[in-house]
Amino acid sequence: MRESIPGFVFEPYTSLLFVPVGRKHPEIRSIGHKEERAILSRVQQIVSAEIAALSPEEHLLLEQFLAASDVRLPIGISKKERLYPHFIKPVMFLWKKHSLKRGLPLQDDLFYDVRYGTLSADELVFHVKQLVKEYVFYARIDQAPPHTWLEKIKEAYADHPFISLARSKKNVIEAVEVMNKSSLLAVLKYPEDLAFWRHRVEIVMRPYRQIPADWKWSVCTHEKELTLHYEEDALLCSCPACSFSVKWNLFNGRVELPNEVSIEQAVKRIATIERQFNEIALQSMNVIEGLRTLQQLKQQLAPYEEIIRSCAGEAHPAVLFSLSLRDATFPEEQIEPDLLSLSHVKLPDVTLLKKAEHIRFDTLQKELLQLHEELKEQALLRQPKPTDVLFHIGEFHLTRSDVLAVTDFLQETDINMTLHLLAQLLKGTATAKIRQLELHHASIFGLLAAWPDKYIVKAVKAAIPLG
Numbered sequence: 001m002r003e004s005i006p007g008f009v010f011e012p013y014t015s016l017l018f019v020p021v022g023r024k025h026p027e028i029r030s031i032g033h034k035e036e037r038a039i040l041s042r043v044q045q046i047v048s049a050e051i052a053a054l055s056p057e058e059h060l061l062l063e064q065f066l067a068a069s070d071v072r073l074p075i076g077i078s079k080k081e082r083l084y085p086h087f088i089k090p091v092m093f094l095w096k097k098h099s100l101k102r103g104l105p106l107q108d109d110l111f112y113d114v115r116y117g118t119l120s121a122d123e124l125v126f127h128v129k130q131l132v133k134e135y136v137f138y139a140r141i142d143q144a145p146p147h148t149w150l151e152k153i154k155e156a157y158a159d160h161p162f163i164s165l166a167r168s169k170k171n172v173i174e175a176v177e178v179m180n181k182s183s184l185l186a187v188l189k190y191p192e193d194l195a196f197w198r199h200r201v202e203i204v205m206r207p208y209r210q211i212p213a214d215w216k217w218s219v220c221t222h223e224k225e226l227t228l229h230y231e232e233d234a235l236l237c238s239c240p241a242c243s244f245s246v247k248w249n250l251f252n253g254r255v256e257l258p259n260e261v262s263i264e265q266a267v268k269r270i271a272t273i274e275r276q277f278n279e280i281a282l283q284s285m286n287v288i289e290g291l292r293t294l295q296q297l298k299q300q301l302a303p304y305e306e307i308i309r310s311c312a313g314e315a316h317p318a319v320l321f322s323l324s325l326r327d328a329t330f331p332e333e334q335i336e337p338d339l340l341s342l343s344h345v346k347l348p349d350v351t352l353l354k355k356a357e358h359i360r361f362d363t364l365q366k367e368l369l370q371l372h373e374e375l376k377e378q379a380l381l382r383q384p385k386p387t388d389v390l391f392h393i394g395e396f397h398l399t400r401s402d403v404l405a406v407t408d409f410l411q412e413t414d415i416n417m418t419l420h421l422l423a424q425l426l427k428g429t430a431t432a433k434i435r436q437l438e439l440h441h442a443s444i445f446g447l448l449a450a451w452p453d454k455y456i457v458k459a460v461k462a463a464i465p466l467g
């Protein structure tokens with residue numbers, strides 16, 4: 001008789017299903033070599049007692065799991081119709097179908113380690129009892145596909161009191177982490193209060209830091225692995241990418257974190273570190289005032305962004321101050337002496353606070369505009385002019401406009417200009433060749449008529465690129 005889990009039933013072992021393991025198995029015609037009959041009889045006896053002890057619900061679950069009209073424990077049969085010495089783990093059948101032709105895969109992790117033939121009578125009873133319980137647990141999980149369980153786990157994770165707390169205090173948790181590394185800690189009062197606060201932060205933030213970034217407020221989006229832990233009625237949901245896993249209990253529907261904390265304590269602690277920091281901030285109103293000044297200056301300087309950028313190369317105090325301020329960030333609203341507000345302050349250079357005491361926007365604006373004007377004028381002076389002398393020898397000057405006239409001509413003409421021919425042309429010597437090429441009508445004919453020939457050659461070599 002063939003069952004849906006591919007196997008065979010033999011009298012008198014009616015509670016067992018014999019299943020080929022390993023590759024390509026022929027039909028099994030008989031079972032139980034002499035020495036195996038004793039152990040099979042014991043297994044049959046224990047299994048039938050365990051099956052009889054199942055509740056109707058468990059019975060039904062196992063029938064469905066093993067896709068059979070009756071509950072039978074699958075027993076592996078290896079080559080030559082011998083018993084495979086290890087019982088099959090239920091994970092073999094979880095969310096899977098196997099074919100009789102190929103037999104069950106011979107994979108160590110799909111079988112129990114223990115060789116059941118070597119167990120004492122008591123040990124065998126214990127092993128089979130555990131095994132039937134495990135089968136029942138797997139049968140429950142097999143009722144729904146993995147994604148259904150994953151959805152339940154995701155919901156339960158989001159509902160976990162610590163994760164809910166973290167989500168509701170997300171702004172405070174993030175603010176604490178930012179503030180703990182902030183440059184402002186160097187200027188707030190008093191160092192001993194800050195040292196104490198930071199010490200508390202290390203303790204209070206530990207459980208939040210133990211959760212990977214992608215799991216902080218809800219389950220991460222990576223591919224998950226589900227493994228069953230029947231001893232705890234739990235599914236272990238792991239993310240290999242995050243190296244993190246949580247346990248979900250099938251019966252109470254709750255998620256268990258790797259490190260559970262007292263929620264009551266966590267609620268108090270997160271409130272306390274926020275309050276303690278706010279007290280520190282209140283002690284440092286001079287810093288808050290300084291930050292407000294900087295915040296205002298930054299807003300006032302915003303329209304001068306282009307001007308500041310154009311002066312960026314200058315070591316002028318107004319420029320240096322404006323550039324440092326440009327790298328700073330402030331909250332949109334006025335800065336308040338509290339954790340959330342100050343966590344939005346990024347001040348790469350805290351010496352700005354000192355400088356802000358002496359700086360007024362009017363002065364800053366005036367200095368920047370003045371510097372910008374000066375730079376513009378200097379740039380204008382540096383601009384090339386037609387009268388710039390690009391080459392000179394003795395009293396003879398070759399100006400930028402002369403050079404331009406020659407290079408423009410060279411670009412337009414199709415005539416292959418040698419140094420010699422160009423020198424003659426610039427000198428204005430109407431040789432037969434120049435006449436033949438119509439060059440005596442060229443715009444640059446005689447441009448350097450007053451120059452000695454040898455100077456013309458030198459000037460061309462120095463200032464005019466040929467071909």
Ligand SMILES: [Zn+2]
Nearest residue numbers: 220222239242
């Ligand atoms: Zn992940």
